[in-house]
Amino acid sequence: MTKFLVDRMLGQTTKWLRFMGIDAKYAPKGDDEKLLEIAEEEDRVLITRDKELANNDRVMLVEKAPPEEIIPKILKIYDTELKPLTRCSNCNTLVEKIEKQEIIGKVPEGVLERNDEFWICDGCGKVYWKGTHWENILKKIDKMKEKF
Ligand SMILES: [Zn+2]
Structure with missing residues (x-):
């Protein structure tokens, strides 16, 4: 890659x-x-x-x-492999899955209620989840894929 x-x-x-x-x-x-x-x-x-x-x-x-x-x-x-939601957009570190109870207090309560899967970046501490923001990102990625 x-x-x-x-x-x-x-x-x-x-x-x-x-x-x-x-x-x-x-x-x-x-x-x-x-x-x-x-x-x-x-x-x-x-x-x-x-x-x-x-x-x-x-x-x-x-x-x-x-x-x-x-x-x-x-x-x-170039030879690449698309793996959305594996890398931190802030700092390029690979993100890792994290248990829900470990991020209590790190994300808004509503987000905790609506999601079960979370990822965290070891590099900068940013927490990720598949919210509406993420769906929009995937849609945009799909659009870009159509062009190559
Ligand atoms: Zn990061």
């Missing part, structure tokens, strides 16, 4: 790749050389709008566009 390093200008794209379960690291501040170095070291494809980086086989150049347009282009080219 291809892993990605995503340019700081493409925050929304990073988030949506993570929603899909794809390993997408947000590029740290640094010059082009540093980014290429990280991509090389961690075996990632650098997704960027920086045309100066175009002539490198580790780089995918994208236009300024919303994630709905950028992501299908990425997934057309």
